[in-house]
Amino acid sequence: MSVTKKVRTVRKRTAAPTDSDPDTDELVLSSDPLHPANLIPELCKLFYSLGWVTGTGGGISIRNGKDKSLQALTCFLIIRSYEFGRNRDNVYIAPSGVQKERISPRDLFVLTLSTRCNLRSPPSLKPSACTPLFFNAYTMRQAGACVHTHSQNAVMVTLLYGDQFKITHQEMIKGIKKGSTNENMMFDEMLVVPIVENTLFEEELTSRMAKAIEDYPETNAVLVRRHGVYVWGKTWEKAKAMTECYDYLFEIAVKMKSIGLDPAAKPTISPSPTIPTHNLERMQTIARLDDRDIKISEAVYELYARSVEFMIDEL
Ligand SMILES: [Zn+2]
Numbered sequence: 001m002s003v004t005k006k007v008r009t010v011r012k013r014t015a016a017p018t019d020s021d022p023d024t025d026e027l028v029l030s031s032d033p034l035h036p037a038n039l040i041p042e043l044c045k046l047f048y049s050l051g052w053v054t055g056t057g058g059g060i061s062i063r064n065g066k067d068k069s070l071q072a073l074t075c076f077l078i079i080r081s082y083e084f085g086r087n088r089d090n091v092y093i094a095p096s097g098v099q100k101e102r103i104s105p106r107d108l109f110v111l112t113l114s115t116r117c118n119l120r121s122p123p124s125l126k127p128s129a130c131t132p133l134f135f136n137a138y139t140m141r142q143a144g145a146c147v148h149t150h151s152q153n154a155v156m157v158t159l160l161y162g163d164q165f166k167i168t169h170q171e172m173i174k175g176i177k178k179g180s181t182n183e184n185m186m187f188d189e190m191l192v193v194p195i196v197e198n199t200l201f202e203e204e205l206t207s208r209m210a211k212a213i214e215d216y217p218e219t220n221a222v223l224v225r226r227h228g229v230y231v232w233g234k235t236w237e238k239a240k241a242m243t244e245c246y247d248y249l250f251e252i253a254v255k256m257k258s259i260g261l262d263p264a265a266k267p268t269i270s271p272s273p274t275i276p277t278h279n280l281e282r283m284q285t286i287a288r289l290d291d292r293d294i295k296i297s298e299a300v301y302e303l304y305a306r307s308v309e310f311m312i313d314e315l
Pocket residue numbers: 057058148150202227228
């Protein structure tokens with residue numbers, strides 16, 4: 001098949017491609033381990049093991065875009081390229097309602113970024129209901145990838161906070177980028193993540209997520225009450241790393257709250273002397289310590305409490 005004829009075929013079949021269509025298979029079959037079609041199954045497996053996409057919920061999307069300057073230089077060649085479909089600014093999305101740890105590259109949906117036209121749509125699978133939410137991150141923040149988890153840590157913080165989650169003075173905050181400048185946050189800055197209310201159907205969250213993105217220009221994540229979180233980044237690596245940081249911060253905030261500490265409070269002394277003694281038992285339970293560790297922990301806590309008393313006396 002000539003190059004021109006092949007390009008025409010891809011165009012013609014974008015409306016109703018089939019699983020076995022060799023042209024659309026080209027979009028998802030690559031020997032490059034960093035190709036989105038190979039990365040998405042690998043990351044879904046990892047996220048499944050972390051409890052982020054269990055029960056077929058959650059998902060990930062990666063964009064296969066080229067650098068804009070490169071796009072301009074190679075535009076002419078791309079149009080005539082044998083790899084027409086591969087070189088476009090495409091969006092790869094895992095299907096809906098499938099076991100995320102068993103996805104293969106052929107299960108993936110592929111859409112164009114600019115027109116949202118389906119380049120590949122496996123007929124036996126449903127497109128992800130997260131699709132318009134992923135596009136929020138692509139079109140409003142020029143993201144390169146977006147992760148959606150149903151992590152229990154994310155869900156728990158939405159039960160403990162109102163319309164925004166706040167935390168400060170945590171090392172992992174440094175792994176979060178500022179939405180406006182793409183610079184990393186500092187340890188002592190206040191991380192704020194908007195929380196939107198859940199809807200009966202995932203796609204109905206699209207406008208709420210868009211409003212949160214507009215209202216919180218610094219955020220790279222939106223929490224959904226009793227549901228999970230959406231996190232995006234300029235690349236899949238940054239989206240993955242930030243999702244890990246956010247999840248860590250959600251988890252530690254829940255633990256801090258459960259022992260009476262405010263994750264958003266600026267510490268006055270390190271370590272904080274404000275841990276109520278009667279909460280020691282709860283701390284031990286949360287930390288899942290065995291008997292031996294509990295004894296050690298009690299001894300350390302006793303020592304620490306005396307140090308604090310001494311320090312207060314000295315003031
Ligand atoms: Zn969801």
